[in-house]
Amino acid sequence: MKNLYKxxxxxxxxxxxxxxxxxTFLPNIIYKIFYSKVMERxxxxxxxxxxxxxxxxxxxxxxxxxxxxxxATAFYDLSEGPLRLTGNMPDSTYxxxxxxxxNTVNWFVKNDIEFETSTLxxxxxxxxxxxxxxRSSDIAESPVKKGLMLIRILVTDNSPEVVERYQNWQKTxxxxxx
Amino acid sequence: xxxxxxxxxxxxxxxLLVILLSSVAGGSFAIHKIRTNTKEKNFMIQxxxxxxxxxxxxxxxxxxxxxxxxxxxALRESEVLYFIASQDSDGQPLSSEYNYILEGTAxxxxxxxxxxxxxxxxxxxxxxxxFGFNLNNIQYLPxxxxxxxxxxxxRKNHQISISSEPKGDNWLPCGNEQQFYINLRMYNPSPSVYxxxxxxxxxxxxxxxx
Numbered sequence: 208m209k210n211l212y213k214x215x216x217x218x219x220x221x222x223x224x225x226x227x228x229x230x231t232f233l234p235n236i237i238y239k240i241f242y243s244k245v246m247e248r249x250x251x252x253x254x255x256x257x258x259x260x261x262x263x264x265x266x267x268x269x270x271x272x273x274x275x276x277x278x279a280t281a282f283y284d285l286s287e288g289p290l291r292l293t294g295n296m297p298d299s300t301y302x303x304x305x306x307x308x309x310n311t312v313n314w315f316v317k318n319d320i321e322f323e324t325s326t327l328x329x330x331x332x333x334x335x336x337x338x339x340x341x342r343s344s345d346i347a348e349s350p351v352k353k354g355l356m357l358i359r360i361l362v363t364d365n366s367p368e369v370v371e372r373y374q375n376w377q378k379t380x381x382x383x384x385x
Numbered sequence: 386x387x388x389x390x391x392x393x394x395x396x397x398x399x400x401l402l403v404i405l406l407s408s409v410a411g412g413s414f415a416i417h418k419i420r421t422n423t424k425e426k427n428f429m430i431q432x433x434x435x436x437x438x439x440x441x442x443x444x445x446x447x448x449x450x451x452x453x454x455x456x457x458x459a460l461r462e463s464e465v466l467y468f469i470a471s472q473d474s475d476g477q478p479l480s481s482e483y484n485y486i487l488e489g490t491a492x493x494x495x496x497x498x499x500x501x502x503x504x505x506x507x508x509x510x511x512x513x514x515x516f517g518f519n520l521n522n523i524q525y526l527p528x529x530x531x532x533x534x535x536x537x538x539x540r541k542n543h544q545i546s547i548s549s550e551p552k553g554d555n556w557l558p559c560g561n562e563q564q565f566y567i568n569l570r571m572y573n574p575s576p577s578v579y580x581x582x583x584x585x586x587x588x589x590x591x592x593x594x595x
Contacts, residue, residue: 214399218407225411230419230446234453241457262508264516269457270506271568274516275498301496301572305460311453312443316464318573357458361496361572363521 234311238355242282244268254290254382256281256356258374261365274365277373279358279380286352287384289332294380297373298325301361306331308351315347330385331356338385356382419454422447430582434476434590435468435569439582455506466494466578468569474589479566481559484548484595487567489588491520491541494574499545503562511558518545524554547590 245251245268257280262272272278283290283306296302296319303318304327319325322345329345332338333352358380362373422428428448429436441462443449452459459467472478473485491497500517503509508516526535526542535542546552547559547567559565567590571578578585 210396214403217400218403220407221404222407222411222414225408226415226418229412229415230450233415233419233450237453237457262516263514264508264510267507270454271456271459271500271502272508273498273570274500274508275519303460303464305458307458311449311457313441313459313461316460318464320573355458363496363519365522 235309238307238309238311241268245280245282251282253282253284253353254384256380256382258377258380260374261362261370273359275361275363277360277362277370277377279356279360279377281356281382282353283331283349283356283382284353285331285333285336285349289330289336289338289385291383291385292327292329292331292356292380293383294327295376296322296325296327296380297360297376300363300373301359303359304329304347305357305359306347306349307355307357309354314350314354317345317347327380415450419447419450422451432468432583432585432587434470434472434474435587436470437466437468437582438462439579464572466571466574466582468571468587470567470569470590471564472590473592475592477592478564479547479559479590480564481549481562483592484546484552485590486593487545487547487557487588487590488535489543490535490586491543492569492571492574492585492587493578494571496520496570496572498570499557500568500570501547501557501559502566502568503560504564506566509558509560509562509565511560513551513556513558515556515558518543518555518557 245257249257251257259278259280261277262274266272301319303316305313306315307313329347330338331347331349334348334350338346360373360377362370428438430439439462441452441459443452456467470479479485487499496519498517498519501509523543526544543555545555545557547557549559549561569587
């Protein structure tokens, strides 16, 4: 009988812990799965931008993809210092840059209107670190060392020539070490 | 093997089994709570058949977990509003067993689109490679159409046919999905949309005869 109580107690405690851990860390687990899939599929490197085609029914990495967006993604790592994000962006459509923490919290978003220029030049640095070079007018301060960058470029006309034009802009987006 | 050792091994096995079972139970219950807490904690605002999250509060663990499951890497509400329909305007689940007409007018926003997702929240495979409509590629109704439930004298009214088989100009294929979802995205909506999320005009989704 004593053993039965012991097992019931263990069941309740470990069930409670599993519940709390799932609620808290599920986003991190999903992020980790996404990270592993992308790294495996595209042989991606950290701090390198991945230029993705318009989503189709084959796009199974992130739920609810928008078929009107060309995405550019990169896993960033600021362990070796700040990064500079550059690119020539289209000037007649919506585009935005967003950064996420590994717990999937979106800590930064800025769109084309807010940038007021189609020449993208942004420095990404860890919060609290000093900058020795300040060529960029825009600075994004990451609360974490590692995370995800996601750029969305809107393409409302998916005819091949229009998509190609937008892809040419998309391909100019690059990360460099400062 | 002596009896005390056997006894010890048995105890360890039972202990491991109890921990395994309770972890599975705790984890499964957590997933269930993540899904149901949306209603209990009033994360979402309902407007007709559409529900929208008015504040992507990612400091709330339940909300963050839910968004990572069904809207990974979504943007903040200040940038985009995601209106999701899982039911038609009569409250019945959207299913490819039926045909639907989505009838609405262009929302007051910089960019909007409708996208159809399957039960797994991914785009639905179809021969037409058509996954949605946006403000530029939808065919609008002529001014003279004057449908009873749509605003009058505007060139922004539209109708979309949602079905498995091809239907009309604005055909949105729903494949063979027992349950599908429609996501109405509004990027940079006007302040009046934010102020009236519960009552702003949103499209109706009506089940129609095959």
